[in-house]
Amino acid sequence: MTVNELLPGAGRRPWAGLAVLCLANLVIAVDIFVLMLAVPHIGTDLATSATETLWIFDIHGFMVGAFLITMGGLGDRIGRRRLFLIGSAAVGLASVVCAYAPNPEVLIAGRVLLGIAVATLPPCSLGLIRTMFPEPRRMGVAIGFWAGSFTVGAIVGPVLGGALLDQFWWGSVFLIAVPILLVVLVAGPASLPEHRNPDAARLDLTSAALSLATILPIIFGIKEVAHDGWGLTPVAALVVGLALGVVFVRRQRRVTNPLMDLSLFRNRAYSIGLGSLLTYAMLTGATLMFVTMHFQMVAGLSALESGLALVPGMALSTLSVTLAPVLARWVRPAYLIGAGLVVVVLGLFLVTRVEPTSGPAVLITSFAVWCVGSGFVLAMGISLVVGSVPVEKAASASSMPQISNEFGASLGIATLGVVGTLIYRAQVELPAAVPAEAAVAAGDSLVGALTVAGTLPPEVAGPLVGAAFQAFNSGLQTVATTAAIILAGLAVLVVVKLRHIPPLARQDAAPEPESTEDSGTGAGLAAAA
Template sequence: MPGIAFWLSHIHIEISGMEAMRRDAQERLTSTYVELLSWPNVNAYPKAGRREWTGLAVLILPTLLLSIDMSVLHLAVPTLTKDLKPTGAQLLWISDVYGFLIAGFLITMGTLGDRIGRRRLLLIGGAAFAVASVLAAYATTPLLLILARALLGVAGATLMPSTLSLISNMFLDSRQRTKAIGLWMTGFTGGMVVGPLVGGLLLEWFWWGAVFLLNVPVMLVLLVAGPLLLPEYRAPGAGRLDLASVVLSLGAVLPTIYGIKEFAAYGLSWPSALAVAAGAILAAVFVRRQRALAAPLLDLKLFANRKFSASLGALMLVTLLGPGLSLLTGQYLQLSAGLSPLAAGMWMVPMTAAVIVGFVITPRLAGRFRPVHVIAGGLAVAILGMLLLAQVEGTGGLVYVVVGQSLFFAGTSPLVVLGIDMVVGAAPPERSGSAAALSETGQEFSAALGLAVLGSLAAVVYRAGVAVPDGLDSAAARTARDTFGGAFAVAAGNPDVSGKLLAGARAAFADGLAAAAVAGVVIMVAVTALVFASLRHLPPLGSPSAESAQRSESTST
């Protein structure tokens, strides 16, 4: 329509020979042209319809399954240990290899989807996930189960970036895309709640392998419905996958994640330090190679976009806090408050409900207010939650923990939804798979690092403050000083001093939790400053200026 106005203006000017009439007509037609340009629906992206929203339900299925799969294995460990009799090292690999390989292959799979087709990669990954689930369910030795879990990790790495990048292709309107990502995140969170319940029911009636067979019917639905409801997208002119970059990315990610996890579990040691150092060196080589390649595995030009970089940085900083706080509050509920694992899980339901509410209402708020105000308002709620956690004492702090953690996760949910939306939306369509994978990989690193940093901080405060009563031998005293759980183990074998020991241990652990919460407040203030400095110019979602900005960013990145 604006083009027609310009064409009519040109014809009118050629016909008219009078300067005054030409000037008057030009002014009026120019005014009409500008008015048409600013009309809200002229520049808007097309709206998604029923097919796209139904396709979103299909995309939520693998995400839901991934979150369930992360939690059900812990329930199955006692029975599979009885059947397979793994060593301690084998049991650790059964638990950890899945997460290691997901983290290691995210960048590769995100970029591979851009090259061969995102729907194709999603369906290939779904089929591989189903096959690996059957292999895991019927594994007869610990080694076979480790290999099956490794295959599940590689297949799982195809699912997250593929689903997220397909959402960016299906929902071009910024307001609809944010709503879709909120629902997608709700599915992931819901899986973490449903997982223990479904896993518990399966283990009540079937053998441990049933928790893996749960994956098969879900993936069959994906394989049948995917080709019917999901669009295909492949980056035009995509180059070949650089195998050397794939190897370097794995070499950078896997040792670093391993070293951080070892540090979180056992403290600083030479193996963990060397692993992180090796990962850092390989990461530097990887970055140097990406800069030299015409078709890199990871396009570093994405970081030139301020919205992309700031959103990714804010997401990583917030992800530092969640897993570490969950670990500490879980210990508090079961050890200090004396709740059973089931009761502690029930007390976490309000937190999950708060997160889901945050995911659902964020798109509506961001459609009325600037994203920076929605995010900052949520972060203020999260900081209030952290301050409540800092008030927890040795006993009687159950309400503080539940309310504080619920406020924290509810308050950070706007940043999670809008941050992921900005990371994917800031990238041009041909790079959204790579952007989604980079977001997931960054959060994997931050989660592991957060467990290590907050766990270590709480442990240092605990060891400095715990009061160990007289009457314990040196080994028992050392165990009680080392960890909160160790104090309970020592108390069980020394009833004469158990009351005094546990009182001191609970007080010291509460101090450690408070220190972690205060550190969290500092990080949240830094995130708020980063958001205001980098994202304050963004208009409300769905406004004409927002759509125009999205188009210009996608074409210039």
């Protein structure tokens, strides 16, 4: 029996259009996870420094986060199908640029273009789903399929990317998107309806530019301090970023249709829910980067084996995301988020037990455990954010979870990535026999140490690799410990501050009045679920 038979009335064209949207969403997920597996190969081939590696990772998320809302408004103006197809073509072209990048600078530039292009897809996709499936029941099913396609990409991406990395050069993982997007571009015009909003709000490109002008100098300053210490350039960058941040906040308070509605943060459920999602993405995103590098460079797994090592965790995360809304009918959302964070902390604690000689089993188990908890944090955190605001502001709030995820992961990689790098540089003890020029590269990162070791005699390479493994492992343990401590504190904060919000089954009962700013949260959560 087909979906159209189960839910009659929509016709075949909307479901065909939904399949096109799902393909594009799958590409986004694949891109995120294959890059983590490709980083050791990129570092070896392009001789990237530790700072360049972090930029390759995090610049994409900053671009997506900065342009997501703007692209939603642009789609309303020029047509959602048109922008979706333009964005899909741009993602394909940017992927080709990344695949054939001859140096780190071109790869970083390609990642910038890729992030801007990807920002067009989610808002246009959700807008088109609402147009194709106006009836709430079919819309809910369609959104479920669309969200599920991301999960499929998260599971398939590491496996497919790992298989390609074992057989071809690192750029091949970026080319996964190209044939899929060609199908999207061929099928999209016939299966997707066009939709414009003649009353769309004016695009606030100034705010989007200010958000980037705030965060990028701050991240640049942090990375430069880690690389060269305190100096005029990083201090100036930090000051400029903070000053522009003040300008950004003032503008959001002044304009009629702000990029970020600061008034929503007066709602405790909204602000703590969004903060939880941001903090979770920030801490676990950085830790996962170190975990995937450990799989290949320390545990000695192939790229394919590393991809397969992530699959159990991804599958368990899918199950917990599905289970969380069911439990939320009887269990308070604060307790579900708190319990989820405790499970994540347990998984991170297991990461701190990893040693260079532990083998991959400990990390595979650790990642699987924290993924069980992640489903509760993500599902209920999104419900809190979307369901705790007035209906007239739901559109503005609905984009914030994805923005917090993109910015959070990038911020985590930029900041905790720097912490891990500093730990490595401080603790790596290079053998005296390593030549001075080679010692510079070996002392910068694990990738540099392994590259240098390949040029040295075994009696020197062995001790060098052992020292590099130990230093990298110390960085991993420090990052995981930091993440676990902060998330444990966040669990307590969520339970204490949001425990008054009732389960969904009691949506008609008013929540205990801890703050008048939280009024309506229970009913909003029911609607969001």
